[in-house]
Amino acid sequence: MSDSPEVIEARFHEGLALLKAGRLAPAREIFHAILAMQPAHFDALHLSGVIALQSGDPGAAVALISQAISVNPQQPAAHNNLGAALTALGRHLEAAESFARALALNPDYAEAAFNRGNALMSLQRAGDALRSYDQALVLKPGYAEALNGRGNARRALGETDAALSDYTTAIAHKPGEAVFFNNRGTVLTALGRHGEALAAYDQAIALKSDLGDAHYNRGNLLLALKRYTEAVAAYDRAAILKPADAVIRNNRGNTLRKLLRFDDARASYDEAIALDPTYVDAYHNRGAVWGDLDEHDKAIADFDRAIARDPTNADAYNSRGMALRELRRHQEALASHRKALEIDPDHADARWALGVCQLQMGDFVAGWSGYAWRWKAPQVKLDPRNFAAPLWYGDEDLDGKTILLHAEQGLGDTLQFVRYVKAVADKGARVILEVQAPLASLLRNLDGLAAIVAKGDPLPPFDLHCPLLNLPLAFKNTGSTIPGAQGYLQADPSKQAAWAKILGAKTRSRVGLAWSGNPGHRNDARRSVPLNDVIRLLPPNFDYVALQKDVRLGDRAALAEGGIRYFGDELADFADTATLCTLMDVVISVDTSIAHLAGALAVPTWILLPFNPDWRWLLDRNDSPWYEAVTLYRQEAPGNWTGVLNRVAAALKLAHTKT
Numbered sequence: 001m002s003d004s005p006e007v008i009e010a011r012f013h014e015g016l017a018l019l020k021a022g023r024l025a026p027a028r029e030i031f032h033a034i035l036a037m038q039p040a041h042f043d044a045l046h047l048s049g050v051i052a053l054q055s056g057d058p059g060a061a062v063a064l065i066s067q068a069i070s071v072n073p074q075q076p077a078a079h080n081n082l083g084a085a086l087t088a089l090g091r092h093l094e095a096a097e098s099f100a101r102a103l104a105l106n107p108d109y110a111e112a113a114f115n116r117g118n119a120l121m122s123l124q125r126a127g128d129a130l131r132s133y134d135q136a137l138v139l140k141p142g143y144a145e146a147l148n149g150r151g152n153a154r155r156a157l158g159e160t161d162a163a164l165s166d167y168t169t170a171i172a173h174k175p176g177e178a179v180f181f182n183n184r185g186t187v188l189t190a191l192g193r194h195g196e197a198l199a200a201y202d203q204a205i206a207l208k209s210d211l212g213d214a215h216y217n218r219g220n221l222l223l224a225l226k227r228y229t230e231a232v233a234a235y236d237r238a239a240i241l242k243p244a245d246a247v248i249r250n251n252r253g254n255t256l257r258k259l260l261r262f263d264d265a266r267a268s269y270d271e272a273i274a275l276d277p278t279y280v281d282a283y284h285n286r287g288a289v290w291g292d293l294d295e296h297d298k299a300i301a302d303f304d305r306a307i308a309r310d311p312t313n314a315d316a317y318n319s320r321g322m323a324l325r326e327l328r329r330h331q332e333a334l335a336s337h338r339k340a341l342e343i344d345p346d347h348a349d350a351r352w353a354l355g356v357c358q359l360q361m362g363d364f365v366a367g368w369s370g371y372a373w374r375w376k377a378p379q380v381k382l383d384p385r386n387f388a389a390p391l392w393y394g395d396e397d398l399d400g401k402t403i404l405l406h407a408e409q410g411l412g413d414t415l416q417f418v419r420y421v422k423a424v425a426d427k428g429a430r431v432i433l434e435v436q437a438p439l440a441s442l443l444r445n446l447d448g449l450a451a452i453v454a455k456g457d458p459l460p461p462f463d464l465h466c467p468l469l470n471l472p473l474a475f476k477n478t479g480s481t482i483p484g485a486q487g488y489l490q491a492d493p494s495k496q497a498a499w500a501k502i503l504g505a506k507t508r509s510r511v512g513l514a515w516s517g518n519p520g521h522r523n524d525a526r527r528s529v530p531l532n533d534v535i536r537l538l539p540p541n542f543d544y545v546a547l548q549k550d551v552r553l554g555d556r557a558a559l560a561e562g563g564i565r566y567f568g569d570e571l572a573d574f575a576d577t578a579t580l581c582t583l584m585d586v587v588i589s590v591d592t593s594i595a596h597l598a599g600a601l602a603v604p605t606w607i608l609l610p611f612n613p614d615w616r617w618l619l620d621r622n623d624s625p626w627y628e629a630v631t632l633y634r635q636e637a638p639g640n641w642t643g644v645l646n647r648v649a650a651a652l653k654l655a656h657t658k659t
Contacts, residue, residue: 110135130150144170160191181204181214201217219255228256290302314340318349321334396464399429403465488600489601489628509585514589514592587606606631623635
């Protein structure tokens, strides 16, 4: 080929036409041939760099375009394209500087202003990015990509309403762009407009079915909406489209855990860690699911891995402490919770968990104070009551005041802590008690009570309020000063004769049974016992009576075949259950509301406890400071109910012979 200027010019235009037609390889050959003859040919260098960038080789693009700029530094398009190549290499600061040089050379260059905004967003300089997007939009009104970029910047700055406006306008100018709908969905999610957000994600997916971010964001929203099965499906699709994304696998694991699919959740965390061995949250979450599977040693190992990668991770230290407590390694648990608080003194979950550990160890003075953090602890998930009346902490004089004491957790908690009604009334207060509706009839005659309200019904006026489980803190109780251990509830005398008639003449010792609690309780798998196991190990020749109203599907056959008397719907509420308890010689119950009911009635009660029980049952003792009539039967190894039931059977044979 002749190297005359005319020939080179003709060849250059031939290469340019090929480039515009998308035929990169022959265009590159022509530009390389030109450079062999004229190494400082600006356009051939520049466009060779553009072809390298479009071909997926941004390193070569940077080298070629930089050579072109050294030949002619006054071309704004070259600086803009250099910025694009630097962006592809993740060199965002240099890219922003290149886009700025392009703008300096051509102040009307809207695309350069837009690109600079993108680079600044990658540098997490949202305020500077916003100004660049504004500049692009002044230069090119209706520039849809710049509107979308400005929406991103405003969202990063917390300006959600303004961001929504930008995304909406971008869509109006370019309604076929899936990314705009996806981004609109994210800001609608932040605004709590969940139905519209889902519609936006659906539209994004309809426009571009392989947009992984839209499937992922949809999954996140469905997880937040507790639509777990749909969320897993969205994450599955996102994972196919983004096979290297560890975050998708982590969030999928979180969703599977909500579905109680613990093995599947663990496998999803495994995938996240395989993709990113430095992913602290995935180690932490896998540790949590090991805990769900009662594999607490493995949980601790994962929490240690998270801590090794982030020694300032208070969450991991706190979770480690909870796993240690499950293994009854309480001193180590205390140290781990305290380390979490050393890192973050306001870590509410760690304050609460430390309090629980101290209570279980019998350190009531410190424990009640820590346990009060449950209201701020995300892990506990309590809904605070926002009353105008102030909270009573125990110091303010109650004489002549009306105070509302209100239930806050489960039925068993309410039954356990209504013992404080009389103590509060003895301070001169008029006591109003708000409880769950099934307990209202039973508790209406509590000593010291002025009025009772079922939860959800209108409340009368009051001067102060106190959640029931705050009362031990308010009274500064220790293990030896708990009121009501001798019993503080009475069954309704009017029901006694009716239930005695239903039971009929007593011919042998009566044993009340409660073998399972609320299946939705987070520790249900540890505290409930299959009825078949109970029937198999308890001795014959006793009159066994089911005290629980609800029987799980898996226990119904055993109930029918085991000779246990069951009254079902005849138990209208806890007032009926209380009367039935008082007609038993002994109540045998797992750690559920019936155990508290029988204990509060001072009926002899044997409570079956898991290896590491709830904090209120303390450690290594068979009695309870809460109820004098209670005897505790503890697992000697995790999950081993056989040993517990064998000891209960032996005690039954000894204490209650056939009459």
